[in-house]
Amino acid sequence: MSTSKLLRICSLDAENPIDSSLREAFSSLHDRLKPPFPLTIPSPSEYSQLNLALAYGILTEPHLAKTHLTHLHAIVIDGYNNFTTILINLSNESYPKLLQIPKSQLLWMSSKLVQVAAVKVETLIISLLRQIKVGDFSEPNLWLCSELITILANNWDWLLEEPLIMKSSLFVFLRLLADHYRLVGRPELDKLKRMEIEFCIRVLREHFDICLHIGRDLIRLLQDLVFVPEFKDVWMDFLSDPGKFGVPVFMDISQLYRTRTPSHYFSLTITPEMETQLRFLLNHVKWGSQKRYQAWFAKKHFCTPGSETVIVDIVRFICCAHHPPNEIIQSNVISRWAIIGWLLKCCKKNYFLANVKLALLFDWLFFDDKVDNIMNIEPAMLLMVNSINQYIDITHTLLEFLFLLVDNYDLQRRELIFKGVSNSFSLLVRKGVVHSLESLTSCNQLSPVFREKLASMISSSDLATMKGSSEMCQRQVKIAPTTKCNVDSGKVSLANFELNDAGLQ
């Protein structure tokens, strides 16, 4: 088997189809890739072969890349669609396996495609952004951050035409910056941090109207950066002078709280490989079989120092971007709450754990059933209820954190948050995600303080006004037993009530 100039492939790896199609096109057209270039117009199939051959040439022959690029500019008839698609597939399928030279060439070529505003180049940039691994502080990963932020900063005019890229890259680099800023004793990182700060601040200060579309997760990301002086100023303006952002409709931070972050943002900070594995786990793996998959996932993604920080992003992804259909929820496929329970146990550092709990409960704080999706808050509810028997520490820690958030997250907007959490409990019962909250309110293992807080929250929600629940308000321990008749099981299944302990270790 021939060794690849493109990918790190060993003799025991099966042949990679992208690698072979590129290599074969290159070797069959090799003689035609040198000047003078032919004057004839290629047929559609010749055109796509020529694109493959030029892509291979550019990726593996850096000394001839400029010639190949001139050739590409000369033959292009589709706005670079064909060529860009080749690079997108390569990035999505094989970026982690790319050798160093093709990797550098891919980034160089991407910057050239941005300069000509190639068709689909925005997809290519998103694909490359997703190759950055959150929590990976190795040199190749930091190199990729630096290459991409350079492309973005150098192509500001293009960025203005591509608001999705602007929002997406802001989301990614705010997230990365929180980790990079915390990393001390790495002077080589200073330049990268500076570029990340400048980029994010410029987007926030000059195009806040676009940033508003990100919604509440923008706040979650920014609060991790409050210790960075430039972002401290942004916070001050958020709280005391929102007019400074020059967006007339933005008058208060609660507008961001009330905007649900669109689900595609949550795929940005996990790699395509992680997404595929998580979706496989949550769509196909049955209760009882998950242990080995969890071990493989942890070995692959959580084994380097600091890598557990990505658990925050995984939890947001599971809550907000992976919503299984009813057939899956009602089957014996492992549930989202159980995987999140396992992820919580994977967090060794308290700092990360607090962020993971916030990620899990974040939508509860601002929940409004007119704009929010019950599937975003379902995992935390089921995890709390299903952990009572064997993992009461999880129920306890989540409730404790939830009440802590209600009381302290934003003192000036405590009422809004109280209402969000109370709405969450209420809707989860009304829609039948849990029959009632009695398992929590009558659980002797939970501290009486929590049970009282929970009861007072319920009594102020619309659950309290539901038929049969007035008694509950007086006794402050039980919740409406008749809520079951209000179940809308068309939206949320009643399945998965039994705790399968296997999920939580």
Next chain:
Amino acid sequence: MISLKDIVPAATNTISTQFILLDKGNIGQDGKETTCLALVADESASVHFQLWGDECHFFEPGDIIRLTNGIFSYHRSNLVLRAGKKGRAEKVGEFNMLFVETPNMSEIKWANDPTNPRKFVKEAVLSSHSRIFPTLL
């Protein structure tokens, strides 16, 4: 491609199948050759797979392996699947494959088929799961 539940011991290199590697034993020496016993499985069954040479260090738990022209036979009194000299095992992916751990085809006692002494038939199940590799619970 054959399902693991359908493999039968035979002296020929005719088994082409695909499975996921669940667990690996210690890497050791068998004469000049490096060997390592592994547990592999597909959606129908599991079996013990004998890794040879470079395979021992290259394949890891979670790898999806395609076996072409492999052999399922007794090797030093253990019933194992392996590539053998004529077959080939190659990595085609990772993680995204379902499996069951029972039955384990290496934990079945096989006897000669009375109607055809060159063939084996199942005589008894020695163990529902591998007795070498523990199940993760």
